[in-house]
Amino acid sequence: xxxxxxxxxxxxxxxxxxxxxxxxxxxxxxxxxxxxxxxxxxxxxxxxxxxxxxxxxxxxxxxxxxxxxxxxxxxxxxxxxxxxxxxxxxxxxxxxxxxxxxxxxxxxxxxxxxxxxxxxxxxxxxxxxxxxxxxxxxxxxxxxxxxxxxxxxxxxxxxxxxxx
Amino acid sequence: xxxxxxxxxxxxxxxxxxxxxxxxxxxxxxxxxxxxxxxxxxxxxxxxxxxxxxxxxxxxxxxxxxxxxxxxxxxxxxxxxxxxxxxxxxxxxxxxxxxxxxxxxxxxxxxxxxxxxxxxxxxxxxxxxxxxxxxxxxxxxxxxxxxxxxxxxxxxxxxxxxxxxxxxxxxxxxxxxxxxxxxxxx
Numbered sequence: 001x002x003x004x005x006x007x008x009x010x011x012x013x014x015x016x017x018x019x020x021x022x023x024x025x026x027x028x029x030x031x032x033x034x035x036x037x038x039x040x041x042x043x044x045x046x047x048x049x050x051x052x053x054x055x056x057x058x059x060x061x062x063x064x065x066x067x068x069x070x071x072x073x074x075x076x077x078x079x080x081x082x083x084x085x086x087x088x089x090x091x092x093x094x095x096x097x098x099x100x101x102x103x104x105x106x107x108x109x110x111x112x113x114x115x116x117x118x119x120x121x122x123x124x125x126x127x128x129x130x131x132x133x134x135x136x137x138x139x140x141x142x143x144x145x146x147x148x149x150x151x152x153x154x155x156x157x158x159x160x161x162x163x164x
Numbered sequence: 165x166x167x168x169x170x171x172x173x174x175x176x177x178x179x180x181x182x183x184x185x186x187x188x189x190x191x192x193x194x195x196x197x198x199x200x201x202x203x204x205x206x207x208x209x210x211x212x213x214x215x216x217x218x219x220x221x222x223x224x225x226x227x228x229x230x231x232x233x234x235x236x237x238x239x240x241x242x243x244x245x246x247x248x249x250x251x252x253x254x255x256x257x258x259x260x261x262x263x264x265x266x267x268x269x270x271x272x273x274x275x276x277x278x279x280x281x282x283x284x285x286x287x288x289x290x291x292x293x294x295x296x297x298x299x300x301x302x303x304x305x306x307x308x309x310x311x312x313x314x315x316x317x318x319x320x321x322x323x324x325x326x327x328x329x330x331x332x333x334x335x336x337x338x339x340x341x342x343x344x345x346x347x348x349x350x
Contacts, residue, residue, distance in 0.1 A: 009226035009272065016233035027236060035232035038275060039225045045183055046224060047217060052190030054213040058197050058205070100312035113321055116309075117328075120298045129186050134274040138340075139281055143291045146336030150295070150328045157324035164320035 045129045053089035053125065060088070060098065066105025073111060081111045082151045085118030090126030095119030109164060110155035118151040227272030235279040243280065247289035256333035259289035263296025263329060273297045287340055292333030299325040 021028040068080050088095050099116045103109070122144065131140050158164070198206040247255040266273065273294055281290050298304075300322060309318050 006222055006226070009223055009230070013226045013229045013233070016230060016237060019237055020233055023237075031232040031236055032229065035229035036225070038232065039228040042224060042228070046220060048183065048186055048190055050217045050220060051210065051213040052186065052193065054209040055190060055193035055197050058201070058209060059193055096309050096312040103313070103317075109317075113324065116321070117299065117325070121295070125186055125189075129183060131274055133183070135278040136281060139278070139287060139290060142287055142336040142340055143294060143332070145339050146288075146291055146332040146334075147295060149335070150299075150332060153328060153331065154321075154324050158320070161320070161324065164317045 042130070042134070045133065049090060049125060049129050053094050056089040056125075057094045057098070066102040066107050069102050069107035069111040069115065071106070071108030071111075073108065077108065077111045078114050078152060078155050081115040081155075082118040082122075085115045085120075085151065086122040086124055088119050088123060090119070090123030090129070095123065110158040113158045114151040114155040117154045121147045121150060223272055228275055230272075231275035231279040234276060235282060238280075238283060240283050244284050247280070247285045247293075249284075249286050251286055251289060253334070255286055255289040256292045256330055256337075259285075259293040259333065260296040260300075260329040263293040263298075264300040264302070266293075266297055266301065286337070288333040288337030291336040292329040295332040296329035299328055 017028060017032070020031055068084070069077050073080070085095065088098060095116055099112050099119070102115065103112050107115075127140070127144070131143075194206070197209065245251070246258050251258070263273070266276070277290050277294050280293070281287065285293075305318055305322060309321075313321075
């Protein structure tokens with residue numbers, strides 16, 4: 001699966017590269033140079049984000065998370081889930097592993113959905129390290145404001161459907 | 165062709181305050197783990213996360229190249245017609261579908277979204293695009309979420325999330341409109 005994603009991304013990059021090359025060599029060379037320089041600039045951040053997230057996650061007490069997000073924790077539990085999700089470090093697996101552990105530890109499904117959605121949308125570490133440097137500031141803040149109700153809507157959806 | 169006109173992209177610094185802040189937090193966390201759990205655990209985390217880093221690298225490079233190509237190749241008229249300022253609700257829906265089918269690992273979407281905004285995409289559509297990729301993207305769900313939660317949880321989580329990118333896009337556009345009106349001094 002992981003190689004499938006890699007292959008697809010590189011396939012798209014290759015096709016776009018060929019189109020660029022067919023317009024002009026110059027265009028291809030400039031674009032590749034810009035892409036590579038962007039990537040080099042992101043490297044220290046990605047390094048920090050991925051390697052650092054492991055250490056921050058190791059300090060998080062997983063059992064406590066499960067207790068706070070219990071099935072009968074109601075709106076308070078939802079709010080804790082959303083804030084907790086935002087402050088969970090933003091590596092690719094940390095939020096999911098904590099959410100799964102919380103579910104096993106007796107957390108309610110709507111709370112866990114709110115937690116993973118909030119983590120996916122707002123992880124502060126990902127926001128400061130990756131989004132703010134890469135995108136215009138206005139876009140980042142509007143995205144955060146516009147997304148604020150989403151974890152609560154997702155939890156409400158889970159409650160209404162009675163699933164999963 | 166106008167789509168090859170030079171594009172103003174935000175200059176990126178290699179290091180800034182937000183990176184420095186996270187760096188301090190990471191160093192403190194690493195020191196605490198080292199002192200509390202010992203050297204073996206410290207190295208175990210370092211090695212496993214380094215593998216992850218190596219795994220992510222090619223995806224990030226591909227995404228940066230795609231973003232650079234998109235910025236110069238994508239005809240502006242097409243972007244403006246489908247997801248531009250005048251694209252309305254349909255633009256947000258188009259962006260949501262695009263985000264859901266767009267491949268990518270962690271962070272690859274942000275440079276691409278920034279490139280789209282630079283060539284004239286509407287801000288609400290760009291936000292629907294990012295949110296959709298975050299919540300509906302199959303690549304992320306299959307590679308990262310599925311192993312932890314299993315099929316049933318992931319499937320229902322995604323079904324519940326389908327309307328959410330549209331909500332975020334519409335709401336962001338509304339807030340941007342309010343801010344613009346205030347800026348006009350009305």
